[in-house]
Amino acid sequence: MRFRKLQNTVKGEQMAARKKREQKFTREMQIKLMAIFAFILLLLVILNFLIAYINAKSGDQYAKVVLSQQTYDSKTIPYRRGEILDRNGNVLAKSDKVYNVVLDCKVINSSEDYIEPTIRALTQVFGLEEADVRNRISSEETKDSQYQIVKYGITLEEKQAYEDYTDLSEDRSLTQAQREELENVQGIWFEEDYVRSYPMDSVACTVLGFSNSLNDGIFGLEAYYDDVLNGVDGREYGYLNSDRELQENIIDPQNGNNVVSTIDVNIQQVVEKYIAQLEEENKNGPQESTQGHASKNTAVIVADPNTGEILAMATDKSFDLNDPQDLSSWYTEKELAAMTDEEKSEALNEMWYNFCVSEAFEVGSTYKPIVVASALDSGSITTSFGVTCNGYLQPVAEEDAIGCTGIHGEESLGDVLKNSCNPGMMTIGMDMGVETFCEYQDIFGFGKRTGIDLPNENSGSLHGVNKMGIMELCTSSFGQGFTATMVQELAAFCAVVNGGYYYKPHVVKQILDEDNSVVSNIEPLLLSQPISTKTSYQLREYLELVVSEGTATDAQIAGYDIGGKTGTAEKLPRGNGKYVISYIAAAPIDDPQVVVYAVIDEPNIENQEDGSYTKNLVKNIMQEILPYMGIYPTGELTEEEEQSLGMQVDTQPQTEMEVQYVYDEWGNLMYDETTWEPLTELVPVEVTESGYEADNVYGNVTPPEQSDDGTVDENWADGASQEELIYDDAG
Structure with missing residues (x-):
């Protein structure tokens, strides 16, 4: 019974719940829902009427506002990228204003009358x-466009030609038909822009670098000083005021600053001329790896040793900055056609590569003056140092002996540099010891970047105290076993010869604003004094011996006292016949004003150890730039030597003053009216190989004696013989 009652109870509850659920959505609720839906629908209808009313009454006004915003809100006024100048104010890089021709296709298509005149x-x-043009105007994709550039970068003259073409001024003689034609030229406007140009084409190309159409510096000064050269775009805003008049608000652009480099374009051009000459003379050499070129790499730096300013920097990888993608000077059409995009990119990077700052190599014997200076300054040796060269030295019993260029016998310290003696240098290195040697490498800036204001500077590679053994110490003493860049070697050598002062090398000396007012001066930065002035003066004497008596005698320049050091470094792997040759020189050596450093990597010659090529390169450059820089010879010169230096030789004939008689315009002798003595005067007479050459037609003719009555025949010259007369060009 209980179980049946429980079942009945459960069934009753389930039926009640089901009935309750069925009665939840009542009729009253349906009425409310319909009322809400009707209300929302009414609101939508009212809103639709409002939109239609606004559109009918003020649609044109709002359309103009929108069009104004579309036309002017996004209009940019470009800035002008700053110029790059040489130290004398010559423009090396500039941005010229140009114009892009823009079509408003929507305007052109707004009337059939506009299309043909505009196309014409x-x-x-x-x-x-x-x-x-017709396709741009009529194409479905562009016919409603208000911004279609049809020509980029036209000049001001081209823009003016268009304005002259469409000129409708009253004083222009036009027929009615012509005026109607020009009135229908619509939808053409001009957008200002700037294009980067390089007036001297390839001059200083690896130093300058270039920028792209987005004003991004790619490399060189263009990249390093990108933020300085770039400015800020201006903006032009447009809106309609309450009277529906178009109002403009212009924010002017901020142009970039100008960069004044330390480069002297005249010295730069001399350097590039002689690199090109070397290239031409040796491009057909015997080395297969460098066929068509004088070397794998050739580079030259000219610097002021007293400031660290770079006066010239060039490599053999010359290219036109106005067309930096052109590889035709380095590859044939066939080679270019066969290149993949990746290969072409690698070829471009190789051409743009600045060997002077980015390539670390074993510098060779040009490092020896720095070692000698370090040894003297540290007290490791004295000027009385002496050594015996037997043609080789075996620093470590277990290792092979290291040879020399010859057997030099007894040598003084100056002789070691003069002869570029490896055993002598190894002895000096061992006298210094590893710790001192490494200390002075650091003091002279090796193993770290100089901080030159050019991108991609290499720091080189050193052994360091913990990894340098006796063998490494000995090879490092003559410039092998570690790597450095040209700019590191240059900066260190300048400190050796300038009195012992290490200046930070730099390529920019001043920043100017667009009005050429000075924003900042970049003064020479003295970083340290690695050696004493006394040591520096001593090294000058040794380096002068190298040129006057040693390995660089063929680099002498008549009348000048020059100090320098040759260098030859065998490349890895040893024994493959590949060398880097170099020569660095300072002039005048008693007070250095300029240093020239040349490096040729794998010269295209039979014997790559032949250092005459770098010596001749530096000599040719110095002979031309020294007189230009106001550095004149101090020794006696022959006429031929003066001419070889580009000096003006006085070839005018010598003159002497001679007493001559005075004649009137008809050739008659003139007399003093009181004494009746013939008048005389001092006349300059050219001295020729055949004797005197008189300026006066009668100059060498002796007048006759006076007669007894004191008179002289005024026509005496008429009877003179041809032998008695000397005629000038007019006679």
């Missing part, structure tokens, strides 16, 4: 293809 104007003035 574009084709006649700008030389555009009619089919291309």
Whole structure:
């Protein structure tokens, strides 16, 4: 019974719940829902009427506002990227204003009368293809566009030609038909822009670098000083005021600053001329790896040793900065056609590569003056140092002996440098010891970047105290076993010869604003004094011996006292016949004003150890730039030597003063009216190999004696013989 009652109870509850659920959505609720839906629908209808009313009453006004915003809100006024100048104010890089021709296709298509006159104007003035212009105007993709650039970078003259073409001024003689034609030229406007140009084409290309169309510096000064050269774009805003008049608000652009480099374009051009000459003379050498070129790499730096300013920097990888993608000077058309995109990119990077700052190599014997200076300054040796060269030295019993260029016998310290003696240098290195040697490498800036204001500077590679053994110490003493860049070696050598002062090398000396007012001066930065002035003066004497008596005698320049050091470094792997040759020189050595450093990597010659090529390169450059820099010879010179230096030789004939008689314009002798003595005067007479050459037609003719009555025949000269007369060009 209980179980049956429980079942009945459960069933009753389930039926009640089901009935309750069925009665939840009542009729009253349905009425409310319908009322809400009707209310929302009414609101939508009212809103639709409001939109229609606004559109009918003020649609044009709002359309103009929108169009104004579309036309002016996004209009940018470009800034002008700053110029790069040489130290004398010559422009090396500049940005020229140009104009892009822009079509408003929507305006052109707004009337059939506009289309043909506008197309004719574009084709006649700008030389555009009619089919291309017509397609741009009528194409579904562009016919409603208000911004279609049809020609980039036209000049101001081209823009003016268009304005002259469409000129409707009253004083222009036009027929009615012509005026109607020009009035219908619509939808053409000009957008200002700037294009980067390099007036001297390839001059200083690896130093300057270039920038792209987005004003991004790619490398060189263009990249390093990108933020300085770039400015800030201006903006032009447009809006309609309450009277529906178009108002403009212009924010002017901030142009970039100008960069004044330390480069002297005249010295730069001399350097590049002699690199090109070397290239031409040796491009057909015997080395297969460098066929068509004088070397794998050739580079030269000219610097002021007293400031660290770089006066010239060039490599053999010359290219036109106005067309930096052109590889035709380095590859044939066939080679270029076979290149993949990746290969072409690698070829471009190799051409743009600045060997002077980015390539670390074993510098060789040009490092020896730095070692000698370090040894003297540290007290490891004295000027009385002496050594015996037997042609080789075996620093470590278990290792092979290291040879020398010859058997030099007894040598003084100056002789070691003069002869570029490896055993002598190894002895000096061992006298210094590993710790002192490494200390002075650091003091002279090796193993770390100099901080030159050019991108991609290499720091080189050193052994360091913990990894340098006796063998490494000995090879490092003559410039092998570690790597450095040209700019590191240059900066260290300058400190050796300038009195012992290490200046930070730099390529920019001043920043100017767009009005050429000085923003900042970049003064020479003295970083340290690695050696004493006394040691520096001593090294000058040794380096002068190298040129006057040693390995660089063929680099002498008549009348000048020059100090220098040759260098030859065998490349890895040893024994493969590949060398880097170099020569660095300072002039005048008693008070250095300029240092020239040349490096040739794998010269295209039979014997790559032949250092005459770098010596001749530096000699040719110095002979031309020294007189230009106001550095004149101090010794006696022959006429031929003066001419070889580009000096003006006085070839004018010598003159002497001679007493001559005075004659009137008819050739008659003139007399003093009181004494009746013939008048005389001092006349300059040229001295020729055949004797005197008189300026006066009668100059060498002796007048006759006076007669008894004191008179002289005024026509005496008429009877003179040809032998008695000396005629000038007019006689």
